[in-house]
Amino acid sequence: MNRTQFLRLCALGAALAVGGPAALAQTYPSKPIRLVVPWPAGGGADAVGRAVAEALRVQLGQSVVVDNIAGAGGNIGTQQFIRQPADGYTLLLATSSTNSANPYLYKRTGFDPVKDFTPVASLAVIPSVMIVAAGAPYKSPADIVQAAKATPGKLSYGSGGVGNSAHLAGELFKSIAGIDVIHVPYKGSSPALTDVMGGQLDYMLDTGAYGQLKGGKVRAVAVASATRHPLLPGVPTFEELGIKGMQMNAWYGLAAPAGTPAAIVERLNGAVQAAFQAGDLGKRLTDVGAELRPGTAASFAAFWNAELQRYAGLVKLTGATLD
Known part of the structure; x- marks a missing residue:
């Protein structure tokens, strides 16, 4: 430490000793x-x-x-x-x-x-949105429920990892709808979203797909919030579709x-x-x-x-x- 740095350090210490929290707030952040x-x-x-x-x-x-x-x-x-x-x-x-x-x-x-x-x-x-691939046959959550009940254990949904909002939203939907579908966890939402777009996953309840929705790569079929989302005014809530208790963000x-x-x-x-x-x-x-x-x-x-x-x-x- 040179003399100039030493003097600056001493000055800072003196300021903190005299001014306490106020002085600390004034000097932060310094890097x-x-x-x-x-x-x-x-x-x-x-x-x-x-x-x-x-x-x-x-x-x-x-x-x-x-x-x-x-x-x-x-x-x-x-x-x-x-x-x-x-x-x-x-x-x-x-x-x-x-x-x-x-x-x-x-x-x-x-x-x-x-x-x-x-x-x-x-x-x-950020409210969760149920999304499917742009070319997927599902037009509503009811379509997904119907397909899942027709072929138990065949449909799959993705998430950004065990315990993240997409996983819990997916499990909540399973519980409410009474369906048997497979959870596929990824290391982050991005790769899961990619596989929804590619058709490797049937759907996802995601909070990070708003950009892809604008680009038309995926479609939203329902929003898991109390009211419609301002960015998706044409997409109904689960509540509107008769699916009670399906709110997640x-x-x-x-x-x-x-x-x-x-x-x-x-x-x-x-x-x-x-x-x-x-x-x-x-x-x-x-x-x-x-x-x-x-x-x-x-x-x-x-x-x-x-x-x-x-x-x-x-x-x-x-x-x-x-x-």
């Missing part, structure tokens, strides 16, 4: 930030992660590098994340799959679903390691809210089918807690287990 996305590139989680990384870059004036660390339903990347310093320079794209469902699907996730995280900001929810939020100083959490949350107000983040998220969920760190923590409870019941209802 690039890493955003861990525990899913492969190309899927819905990756799209959300890259949107928020760009928004934080603009608001904080530091580069935010997306690090895709996929595997085990998001557990591998999350395990690496919780071992990082609680200094605000490593963040996590928290998802409903990894942070709500996995604690009930895996005997060992490698992390505590509450104690290992500091909720920072809620970002969005994926949620996304920003998290820091446990013990991250409140001043840094406040700074990050403020950056996310400013990005929502500026409009760019909201547009990028709504373009991929998201419904925005701005709010405080405290409101996100309460939502996260409630989702943990909801997914406990959902996993039990569907009977979803590790393959």
